[in-house]
Amino acid sequence: MPARKSTSSLLRRVLKGFLIASLLLVGLCLIGCEAVKEHTAYWGETKVPEYQKLSSTYEQIMVNRSLTLDVLPKIDALTGETRSQSESAVASVGQSENGRRSWFTLVAFHQYNLTAIHKYFLFIDEEAKSKRQRGLKFDCEIVLDKEHLGKAGDNEIVRRIAILKALPEYLRADVADVGAGGDLAGQANQKLEIGRLVLNQALKMVLLKLETSPVLVPRLSDPEGVPFEHMSFEKGRIRLVVVNGIATVKLRLGALADRFQEVPVVSTVKTAPVSTQTGN
Numbered sequence: 001m002p003a004r005k006s007t008s009s010l011l012r013r014v015l016k017g018f019l020i021a022s023l024l025l026v027g028l029c030l031i032g033c034e035a036v037k038e039h040t041a042y043w044g045e046t047k048v049p050e051y052q053k054l055s056s057t058y059e060q061i062m063v064n065r066s067l068t069l070d071v072l073p074k075i076d077a078l079t080g081e082t083r084s085q086s087e088s089a090v091a092s093v094g095q096s097e098n099g100r101r102s103w104f105t106l107v108a109f110h111q112y113n114l115t116a117i118h119k120y121f122l123f124i125d126e127e128a129k130s131k132r133q134r135g136l137k138f139d140c141e142i143v144l145d146k147e148h149l150g151k152a153g154d155n156e157i158v159r160r161i162a163i164l165k166a167l168p169e170y171l172r173a174d175v176a177d178v179g180a181g182g183d184l185a186g187q188a189n190q191k192l193e194i195g196r197l198v199l200n201q202a203l204k205m206v207l208l209k210l211e212t213s214p215v216l217v218p219r220l221s222d223p224e225g226v227p228f229e230h231m232s233f234e235k236g237r238i239r240l241v242v243v244n245g246i247a248t249v250k251l252r253l254g255a256l257a258d259r260f261q262e263v264p265v266v267s268t269v270k271t272a273p274v275s276t277q278t279g280n
Contacts, residue, residue: 051123051137051256052264054094054103058121059264061107063141063246066116071107078105082188089177093188100127102191108174110143117143118174122195125255134233135256138199142170142247149245157217160240163247164207168200202253205230206238223261225250233257 057074072090075083081094088109095102101124108118123137148166150159175192209228210217216226225239233254241248252260 050101051103051125051135052262054123055105055121055137055139055264057092058105058119058139061116061119063116063119064143068109068114068116071109071116075105075107084178084188086177086180089174091175091178091192093191095191096127098127101125102195104192104195106171106174106178106192108177118170120171120174122199124195124198134254136198136202136233136251136253137256138202138249138251140167140171140247140249142167142249144242144245144247148247157214159242160217160220161207161210163240163242164203164210164249167247167249168196168203171196171199199251201232202230202236202251205236206251225260227257230254 057078060074061071068090072085075090075092078092078094081092083092084090088111089107091104091106093102093104103121103123106118106120107116109115110117118140120140121138123135125135127134144163144166148163150162154162175196178192179189206226206228210220210226219226220238220240222239225237228236228238230236230253235257236251236253237257237260238252239248239250239260250260
């Protein structure tokens, strides 16, 4: 009899311990699921930050391949944004309700064959109270003009510096072209211009660093790009790749500089077409 009682008591303790462990495991799983729901944005079954979702249209447009008939429906599908179109460019501008987050997608087309030759995406987040939590994401692809492709005698350092100096002029011309369409609301037009000026400031800081340290220029094509300091966002990182006459620029400021090598969202969503020239 004592042996049976001992065995029965041991069995009860084992079952009780198993039950407690199971309840703890279930509790941890529930807490983890709630934390994921609270801190993560979803798009389908993929966890996606807001700025990644907003840039998905940009990623689907392919420079030197997408025609106006391909691009315009994608821009039209951007709900809650202000759209404008001229004869050779189209833009969609959006902002959050409190105005502390703003973004735009801008595409310019070839005058004759109507293919996309420039595309830009900019996202600025100034909502966070701390400078270190604010961020900026900028991507662009540009079919370079002959004058910016460089001369035969130019070395790679000279070419890349020249491209970075030319980038603000490309963007200025395309923003002005869209504004000439006359159907962009004043506030949205202002967001385009503010974004352009913010980028100009960032590129000036990049050029200052590269011109004082030319040894960094070859590293522009590295996957991690080149870091630099920014007066408003504190830190930044930039990458420049030139392939077949197309310059791909990737720039991140503030908190987003630490996420420089994030993969574009469309590459993880099977139903969305993927641009093969994103430079990411």
